[in-house]
Amino acid sequence: MNPKKILIIGPSWLGDMVIAQKLFKTIKDIYPNSKLHVASPAWTIPLVSRMPEVDQSISLPFSHGELNILKRYQIAKVLRLEGYSQAIVLTNSFKSALIPFFAGIPKRTGFLGEMRFALINDCIKKDPSLYRTVDQFLALAPKSKNTKVSLSTSLISKPSxxxxxxxxxxxxxxxxxxxxxxxxxxxxxxxxxxxxxxxxxxxxxxxxxxxxxxxxxxxxxxxxxxxxxxxxxxxxxxxxxxxxxxxxxxxxxxxxxxxxxxxxxxxxxxxxxxxxxxxxxxxxxxxxxxxxxxxxxxxxxxxxxxxxxxxxxxxxxxxxxxxxxxxxxx
Incomplete structure (x- = not known):
């Protein structure tokens, strides 16, 4: 199945967000016609907006470590209207998996962590041989024999x-x-x-x-x-x-x-x-x-x-x- 719309729950660190672009490129290579939305903390949005693979960026109003279940539920109610077919959660925390769960996204992909058994229903076993952060992110990508794993990151710049x-x-x-x-x-x-x-x-x-x-x-x-x-x-x-x-x-x-x-x-x-x-x-x-x-x-x-x-x-x-x-x- 070719997912029409995928939600990514992105990382909080700027460096990790740049690295995550390699995953975004891979998804677009596998599903060229898909729509890719990335939800991440407000301070990462200027990076996300410079990634041509991302069709829409969603600013999450949470500080580092903030749980705020009610606010996450309210955001999820709005996102439910988008009709996502899959969510990919890049971070391992309990709170990062709440929005896709509350939004009723049918396929919720991520690594197990912090008691997320009910929240993540497409559980990927973390391969201990995958040490690099980029390889861990790519392990969450849809499986395809033709995936181009050599893609680099490339933000859009405006020299002028x-x-x-x-x-x-x-x-x-x-x-x-x-x-x-x-x-x-x-x-x-x-x-x-x-x-x-x-x-x-x-x-x-x-x-x-x-x-x-x-x-x-x-x-x-x-x-x-x-x-x-x-x-x-x-x-x-x-x-x-x-x-x-x-x-x-x-x-x-x-x-x-x-x-x-x-x-x-x-x-x-x-x-x-x-x-x-x-x-x-x-x-x-x-x-x-x-x-x-x-x-x-x-x-x-x-x-x-x-x-x-x-x-x-x-x-x-x-x-x-x-x-x-x-x-x-x-």
Whole structure:
């Protein structure tokens, strides 16, 4: 059967949402005429709206960890009118499976987790050999012998909008390096800001323009970077919306970041990049791009997946020297 309309309950993390695009591409490859709707937290919608495979994005008004069964039931009552033939739930929580259940969607696909036996009726056994997040997402795709598993992610960018944002700040004759020194998860994923400054200063000395990007939570990092580079970096941290960040990154020839949501955004735009991994594992959530290079030491204590270094030294990051990154990036 060719499902006419499929609802995806998407992930909350920006990076995971970019990775999920590979699933969306696969579904559209199997069912070209299907309608794909993606329901996800409000902060991910600017990403979803840049995915050509998604026919409609649905903003879910829940904060991290919020259950609110009544509100989920009310949303499900509205979605019931869409007549979905299948729902695919990408996250493993109990609450994420409630809306498809309340909406009466006949086929509800997902991994078992958090006592979801009644909520998920098309249960997929999680293969322990599928370690990468992208492979776990693809395990939830409809089965087809002709599935193209090599598809990359590719967000729609609007370079003209990026140029408008940078009007008067960018030289048309210089290469552009984008840097994103933040990581929402915690400090154990953030390369020292002094090292980012060393790379930026080296790039500037070699005739590059450097743009710093990030959320409002990264503004202190941006101020420190300004001081260490004598305000020679174009600081857009906390000054642009996510959609605008996509457009600005599309103007970059190279991109440097921690393992973060913007790392995955850069990967989706197929530009040269270096991704720095500390407490996380590049085997699990690598940037899905042939242009990406990784910086990861693989210490005996790595990956720990902790927000703060349990050993209080963060050597997995501090021992990655700026000189090594400059060789890979510039």
């Amino acid at each position: 909008q990026g140029k408008r944002i940078l009007a008067g700040k960018l030289s048309r004759f210089k290469k552009v390096l984008g840097i994103a020194p933040g990581a929402e998860y915690g400090e154990s994923k953030r390369w020292p800001i002094e090292y980012f400054a060393d790379v930026a200063n080296e790039a500037i000395q070699n005739g590059w323009e450097v743009i710093s990007l990030g959320s409002a939570n990264d503004q202190d990092l941006g101020k420190t970077l300004d001081r260490l580079t004598k305000n020679k970096v174009i600081n857009l941290i906390g000054k642009t919306k996510l959609g605008e960040v996509i457009d600005v990154i599309s103007l970059c020839q190279s991109f440097l970041s921690n393992d973060s949501g913007l790392m995955h955004v850069a990967a989706s735009l197929n530009i040269k990049q270096v991704a720095i991994f500390g407490s996380s594992d590049p085997k699990k959530t690598p940037p899905l791009s042939r242009h990406a290079k990784l910086a990861y030491l693989g210490l005996s204590c790595s990956p720990c997946f902790e927000r703060v270094c349990p050993l209080q030294h963060t050597n997995c990051l501090k021992n990655i020297r700026p000189s090594e990154i400059i060789k890979k990036l510039i």
